[in-house]
Amino acid sequence: MFLIDGNNVMGQRVGWHRDKSAARLQLLSELAQFAQRKKLRIGVVFDGAPEINIADGSNYRGVKVFYSRTGSDADTRILELVERERNRKALTVVTSDLQLLNRVRACGVRVRRSGEFRRMLEAAVDTPSERQPQIREAELSEWMRYFGVDESDDE
Numbered sequence: 001m002f003l004i005d006g007n008n009v010m011g012q013r014v015g016w017h018r019d020k021s022a023a024r025l026q027l028l029s030e031l032a033q034f035a036q037r038k039k040l041r042i043g044v045v046f047d048g049a050p051e052i053n054i055a056d057g058s059n060y061r062g063v064k065v066f067y068s069r070t071g072s073d074a075d076t077r078i079l080e081l082v083e084r085e086r087n088r089k090a091l092t093v094v095t096s097d098l099q100l101l102n103r104v105r106a107c108g109v110r111v112r113r114s115g116e117f118r119r120m121l122e123a124a125v126d127t128p129s130e131r132q133p134q135i136r137e138a139e140l141s142e143w144m145r146y147f148g149v150d151e152s153d154d155e
Contacts, residue, residue: 001040001041001042001043001085001090001091001092002040002041002042002043002091002092002093002094002112002117003042003043003044003045003078003081003082003091003092003093003094004031004042004043004044004045004093004094004095004117005045005074005075005078005093005094005095005096005097005100005114006024006027006044006045006046006047006074007046007047007074008094008095008096008097008114009027009044009094009114009117009118009121010023010024010027011096011114012114012115012118013118020048021051024046024051025051027044028044028054028060028061028063028065029061030121030122030125031044031063031121032060032061032062032063033124033125034121034124034125035062035063036061036062037124037125038124041064042062042063042064043063043064043065043066043081044063044064044065044066045066045067045068045074045077045078045081046065046066046067046068046074047067047068047073047074048067048068049067050065050067066081075095075097075099075100078093078095078100078104079100079103079104082104082107082109083107085109088107088108088109089108091109091110092109092110092111092112093109093110093111093112094111094112094113094114094117095111095113095114096113096114096115101113
């Protein structure tokens with residue numbers, strides 16, 4: 001099982017802080033796809049209040065979602081989850097926080113850095129350009145004519 005420090009992995013992308021909710025949902029979508037393709041169990045912990053439609057402890061397409069408790073942070077919640085885990089040898093915590101990294105290692109848990117995990121994640125899931133329908137140049141001209149758009153309209 002992977003237990004992921006969500007904000008650390010989100011922080012590996014530029015601009016994630018502009019829309020934290022959208023960044024969370026994007027990460028959850030990627031994690032769900034990754035878990036399905038790699039046949040893994042994944043949990044993620046986010047700092048802050050829960051998303052409106054994704055409660056603490058709920059599943060999002062197979063990914064278990066947790067949030068920091070009021071007045072606390074995700075690192076503390078991750079430690080709680082690690083301490084409750086019976087099979088710590090099968091657990092990998094993903095974080096870039098050195099203090100958390102050292103504490104979970106002391107519990108017998110494997111650790112993977114957030115940047116390394118982000119690269120692993122991106123290699124395993126569809127990139128946004130792959131998800132977009134591709135259109136050939138000839139088709140584009142046909143569609144533009146069909147909808148009455150003149151190619152000189154944007155000049």
